[in-house]
Amino acid sequence: MAAWTQTVTAKVLGIGVLALLMTIPLMQVNGLVQERQQLRETAVTQIAQGWGGDQVLGGPVLVVPTMRQVGVAENQPYQLRAGSESMLADTLKMDVAMSVQTRSYGIYSVPVFVSTVKLSAQFRAQDLARFRHGSSASWQGGKAELRLPIGDLRGLREITDLRINGRPARFDSSAERLGPWPNVVVPIDLDALADQSIDVEIGLELAGTESLQLLPLARSTDVNMRAPWRDPSFVGAALPLEHQLDTHGFSAHWHLLDLNRSYGQHWSDTDDGMKPALQASSFGVQLYQPVDVYQRNVRAGKYGLLFIAMTFVAFFLFEVLRRLRVHPVQYLLVGTALATFYVVLLALSEQIGFGAAYALAASAVVLIVGGYAMAVLRARRAGMLLGGVLGLIYAMLYGLIAAEQYALLIGALVLLVMVALMMYLTRRIDWYAYVPMTPGPTTAAAASSGPPAAIMERS
Known part of the structure; x- marks a missing residue:
């Protein structure tokens, strides 16, 4: 041995x-x-708390309060229960211009951005009439709201423009949420519109950290995005139809239809499957750092x-x-x-x-x-x-x-x-x-x- x-x-x-x-x-x-x-993730969190975190931005959603007859028990009269129904725009166009910089926390650096967004959406009068007459609930059109979902309201820097059918309007804060995201809202009186279409124009500045994703909240969604960042990582449910990369940054274009997502143009608040469906439909860009040590x-x-x-x-x-x-x-x-x-x-x-x-x-x-x-x-x-x-x-x-x-x-x-x-x-x-x-x-x-x-x- x-x-x-x-x-x-x-x-x-x-x-x-x-x-x-x-x-x-x-x-x-x-x-x-x-x-x-x-430790780096902690640094990202600290920066996001003061600047704005990963951002999600959708188009305006028309939310109408409803009253619905609900049976309580057998041989008992029906009761009225308050609820809401949501309707999406026919067309949604977004133009997003991002300015990017790097913020440091200790030895850690994180890319942050401020995006200038111009958004326009149209709700067709025939869609409003069809969903209203097809609903099993009674619409309370005088108290409707247009809700704009934003992932992190701390990053909302400024509302530069808000017009409904050409008339100036103003957003209010709200405790309501669209899926998992908070909203800013603007009241709207459907009864006063007399079956007119609703045209919405919004301009805003939105700050965030590392990621900006968008929601296809319309029958047809067109998005143009550009930023001075040479290493974008396109993420989410849809890749851009066209994109260009050069030494100055990137530009990208998305076009999505309602057929490309798993939910329709209209739903009620009793639909429990909307939250995961909305989350799964987001798409956008992440400011990828190829030199991540x-x-x-x-x-x-x-x-x-x-x-x-x-x-x-x-x-x-x-x-x-x-x-x-x-x-x-x-x-x-x-x-x-x-x-x-x-x-x-x-x-x-x-x-x-x-x-x-x-x-x-x-x-x-x-x-x-x-x-x-x-x-x-x-x-x-x-x-x-x-x-x-x-x-x-x-x-x-x-x-x-x-x-x-x-x-x-x-x-x-x-x-x-x-x-x-x-x-x-x-x-x-x-x-x-x-x-x-x-x-x-x-x-x-x-x-x-x-x-x-x-x-x-x-x-």
Whole structure:
């Protein structure tokens, strides 16, 4: 048994155990990245509290109070119960111009925006008549409201224009909600309109943080949006029909029909399925940050064990092919240096950006491990070669991080090449052979002073 533990196979198994032990500090680093992400989310929340959060904006919705006969019990007279019914516009047009800036909270920066919105909507007279006559409730048209849903009212900077059929009007605050969103409302008297169409024009400034989504609250919805942001992420239930990206920002155009959503033009307050349906129909843009250091740190950490194992393999090949001897503690110290790379990368990337932080952290670890290899292997050339191999490994890791769409393909090919190279280099190794030993400084000093007494007696 003692002889087997000195074989090359036992050495490989021991190195594998050491590589698995390195998952412990890698898990700690991953937890640290998650903690820093939570701190950034806290910073986003703090900024949003004073500026406005993720915004949602819809078109005006006509909400009419109703009285409905409701049966209480058998053989009992009907009772009247108050409710409401909602009706959407026939056409809705939005023009959204966003100005974007970056706000900081501590070391964290977040994109915020102020959007200038021009909105026009039309409610057709024939739709009003049809829904009114088709309703099972009695419309109380003299107390109707036009409600405008806004995701976060703290971001409503100014109402620059509000006209109903060409006449100026004014929004009031309201405790009512449309789905999950608060509203601003303007009273309207349907009875006084005498079956006329309702034309609504609204101008406003709406501030928010990171995301602006819109609601297709009309039979036909047209949206034009532009912003000086070069990395938009179009999100939600619909992608733009047309969009343009250039160095100055983006512009996009959406066109949606009532057939593209899961709810109709008219519903009552008793419909419990409207809230999730409204939420599912939102669409818009998120101000994506492609240099998000935490996303890249997470991706780098996913390859941590693989690249520690690759470095251990490089040390092992030098040990076997050059008939050297590296102690398990020395492998452990090298693995600790490699794990420290991820902590240094996270700390630096928060301050100077991911690219520069990666270059500095990788250079520091390559110098440390390369210099240590020179001392351990007692060969300058071997240490420099190992440092070069480690530098190549970090270069491949950066390529995997940068290639978002092809990371899996590149990683699979690199892994295949590394396995093939390792098989080629170890093709003539006798795995049952004893591990070679090159005398270290202590052993050499003992040998120069003469053989031990026990060896002298045996000889």
